[in-house]
Amino acid sequence: MGTKTASGNLLERRAGVALWRQIADRIRHAINIGEFGDSGMMPPEMQLAERFGVNRHTVRNALAALASEGLVQAVQGRGTMILRRDRLSYPIGKRTRFSEGLQGQAERIAFQCLGHGRVAAGAEIAETLGIPVGTECITLETLGGADGVPLSRASHVFAGVEFADVPHHFERYGSITRALAEVGIADYTRLSTDVVARHAQPDELSELKLSPGAILLETLAVNADGSGRRIQYSRTRFSADRIKLRIET
Amino acid sequence: MGTKTASGNLLERRAGVALWRQIADRIRHAINIGEFGDSGMMPPEMQLAERFGVNRHTVRNALAALASEGLVQAVQGRGTMILRRDRLSYPIGKRTRFSEGLQGQAERIAFQCLGHGRVAAGAEIAETLGIPVGTECITLETLGGADGVPLSRASHVFAGVEFADVPHHFERYGSITRALAEVGIADYTRLSTDVVARHAQPDELSELKLSPGAILLETLAVNADGSGRRIQYSRTRFSADRIKLRIET
DNA sequence: TATGGTTGTCTACATAAATAGACATTTCAG
């Protein structure tokens, strides 16, 4: 029962995942659960190499990967510093507000419009939003980040052309809540949220500045206005290394 | 916008993830979103090789990995069949019930006790459950699965020795709800749930029968009894390939 | 039963990842 973790469990070879990447994953996790104490420093490379039963160069590759994620930083002669420990916490509930959810957890939080357009509702969107197939909908593609680091990539669909100005307002205010208010939706509530975790696909890797093997938390959410009419369907992909979801019930 | 996916985006080399594993991840995703139609068959290996711009042998490695997950099955002379498409959906809400959540989505759903014991509450558990540090708590380790495939691995902590018989009842009935009822907790509600996605660690790989690089959905949940007293803290690790979470608000 | 299309297996070679060792460079403590 809980033998201090340590070396106990081995790494898998010829599993299609390079040892240095497996080690990077384990170190990232160890940092997240605070296994290296609160000195803010990593153990020396030789010590890590011994712990994982690999060569020092292999550990160095792992640390280099974590450094490029901005998680650690090595200084010659001193050691390797841990730059951050906790994920940002993104709340989900009846009143989920994208831009407000992360307030206070980072310095600069910014949302950006990547594009927008119109589509005719397909079967899936029509059923999800409770509208006839073929209804013209407004789409909005957004990118969210904190302190210059991308955090989320979302695709929104709004249930009708009366939302045509939402992208325009979003570009101005950087907030969906505000943009909806501008078109007369003073209040809205979250009906349901599906959560899936999966590997990021190549296009998502570049948009969120991730490396292959990275994990996404994907949420599929439906929002309704004050009268219960479903007005918005959003598919948001969070960088799982940087975000956790918090569900209040 | 949406150019049929296809070959467009390249695979990343020397990224620490073998090509065949990247391809396996992409094929798994493609199956999940129904990209191969509903014939139930995969495209021929040569066609996939062309699509991903790799050798046929590399695609075969990817398909072999998916076959060992039970996702596809190759038959010589005929082709490769898709065995399942959708993830099981696990609901989260005020009345989240572990064993009932998955009813009707699979044939045989079974929960198993891996072990139990007692611990003195550390700082984290004490704060989460609102009890003094050092309070003696009951622990329970469980494994859940459907149709013989492991789905979830959970660690439960119950806030006091009055729950000492819960593991015993769980072993008998295979249900936490039922075990709590046996000790006088007729009703309980979910207070909050944190959701994190991360790579599985080696011990988790073996317990859930996963391969390196596999993804876990980890939920950290607090339950309270009818009077609002926090009685249970659970850390559950779901195999992300097999489960999605559904949050009702 | 003949044919085309599919998966299965084998060999050979090229490229990338991991190991091993040596030594340089920097920082900090004494």
Added chain:
DNA sequence: CTGAAATGTCTATTTATGTAGACAACCATA
């Protein structure tokens, strides 16, 4: 200022991954 301890860099070698081609085995269908 010196030495211990840490990261940075280089070369060489072994092992794993990816490519290439050929052909066998099998299935469905004409």
